[in-house]
Amino acid sequence: MAEYPMDAFLPRFTPSAQMRDPRGMLRLGLSESSAGCCQEATEALHAELAAVSRYPDAAASSLTSALARHTDLPAEAITVGNGIDELLLFSALALITGGGAGFVSESTYAGHGAAVSAAHAPRVTLPLKTDSTVDTDALAAALSMPGSVGFLCNPHNPTGSAVPADALEKLVYAAEQHGSVLVVDEAYMEYAEPDLAVSAVPYVRQGAPVVVLRTFSKIYGLAGLRCGYALAPAACTDRLRSIKNVAVYNVNRYALAAAEAAVRNQWFITRVRAANRRTMAGFLDAMSRHAWFSARRSVTNFLLCELPWDAETVADELANRGVLVRPCADLGYPRGLRISLGTPQEMDLAGKALIDVAAALARRGKR
Numbered sequence: 056m057a058e059y060p061m062d063a064f065l066p067r068f069t070p071s072a073q074m075r076d077p078r079g080m081l082r083l084g085l086s087e088s089s090a091g092c093c094q095e096a097t098e099a100l101h102a103e104l105a106a107v108s109r110y111p112d113a114a115a116s117s118l119t120s121a122l123a124r125h126t127d128l129p130a131e132a133i134t135v136g137n138g139i140d141e142l143l144l145f146s147a148l149a150l151i152t153g154g155g156a157g158f159v160s161e162s163t164y165a166g167h168g169a170a171v172s173a174a175h176a177p178r179v180t181l182p183l184k185t186d187s188t189v190d191t192d193a194l195a196a197a198l199s200m201p202g203s204v205g206f207l208c209n210p211h212n213p214t215g216s217a218v219p220a221d222a223l224e225k226l227v228y229a230a231e232q233h234g235s236v237l238v239v240d241e242a243y244m245e246y247a248e249p250d251l252a253v254s255a256v257p258y259v260r261q262g263a264p265v266v267v268l269r270t271f272s273k274i275y276g277l278a279g280l281r282c283g284y285a286l287a288p289a290a291c292t293d294r295l296r297s298i299k300n301v302a303v304y305n306v307n308r309y310a311l312a313a314a315e316a317a318v319r320n321q322w323f324i325t326r327v328r329a330a331n332r333r334t335m336a337g338f339l340d341a342m343s344r345h346a347w348f349s350a351r352r353s354v355t356n357f358l359l360c361e362l363p364w365d366a367e368t369v370a371d372e373l374a375n376r377g378v379l380v381r382p383c384a385d386l387g388y389p390r391g392l393r394i395s396l397g398t399p400q401e402m403d404l405a406g407k408a409l410i411d412v413a414a415a416l417a418r419r420g421k422r
């Protein structure tokens with residue numbers, strides 16, 4: 056990214072169609088994908104239009120078969136849902152039993168706690184460790200309460216960090232020993248290089264009481280359609296499906312068709328993963344020239360950036376310059392901004408806007 060004169064006029068710009076919001080703002084606040092989806096998914100979507108008067112396949116059979124092949128799990132291990140959000144709710148409703156509780160981490164994706172509350176189950180929030188990582192020892196101890204569900208976000212939102220393999224193993228072991236269930240939200244797992252983050256899917260293959268949640272909203276670029284899936288051993292899947300079957304047609308036919316095409320075209324996400332990594336490196340390199348900028352190491356498509364100013368103020372100033380980001384004060388980072396990665400051009404614009412805001416706040420002597 057070229058250096059930008061501190062007080063230069065920052066022109067309004069036209070973000071790519073993918074990232075434009077109704078006001079023409081650049082959306083870097085919701086960790087969406089700026090790469091769109093694969094062409095095969097768009098074609099499948101169009102081909103489905105003629106069937107608008109027909110209900111979708113309630114069993115999502117065709118997508119489930121494609122997922123079974125992709126994940127090397129039987130169809131009986133797969134539940135398709137209206138995004139991870141719906142599957143979190145199914146998990147809380149179906150899997151917290153008896154005297155159990157729902158354990159969630161503080162300062163992470165709000166959907167976990169919301170699902171437990173909506174299920175009217177006792178909700179316990181576990182503090183993060185001082186380095187802002189998930190306290191997996193505390194979560195493992197919590198899983199000793201039978202009938203409980205521990206929710207883990209891995210990779211973690213908003214820090215972008217991954218849980219180490221030995222900590223994950225400990226959690227699975229705790230759930231196995233005590234009749235509880237570990238639900239792992241892997242919304243961003245496909246962005247991580249395999250050596251940088253460990254998925255819990257192998258534990259599902261072994262039959263451990265683990266539910267892995269994946270989504271088509273992130274790397275597959277289909278957030279608008281709402282589709283995700285849960286991978287779980289048969290006993291958990293039966294319980295998840297008992298709730299899913301109440302919402303018979305929970306996933307519409309367009310989402311089913313596009314998601315299936317997306318699963319069958321893995322070449323696309325391989326490319327997106329590589330592009331995401333390059334864009335992140337480029338943005339970090341450009342921003343590292345500014346002493347006021349720091350960001351945590353992330354294996355995802357977003358960065359938790361820490362600046363020496365109040366995050367809400369910076370986010371407002373960025374919005375005035377046409378860039379939407381996520382201030383993270385409510386997640387425990389009063390000076391943290393979660394910035395999703397767009398295209399290199401979009402990150403160039405976001406970086407320039409950030410530099411402009413930094414200059415303006417420094418001039419005003421704001422902290």
Ligand SMILES: Cc1ncc(COP(=O)(O)O)c(C=O)c1O
Nearest residue numbers: 138139140164212242270272283
């Ligand atoms: C950690 C995490 N889980 C789940 C979701 C929601 O996923 P979906 O769009 O599949 O409901 C998000 C969305 O930002 C997320 O960050």
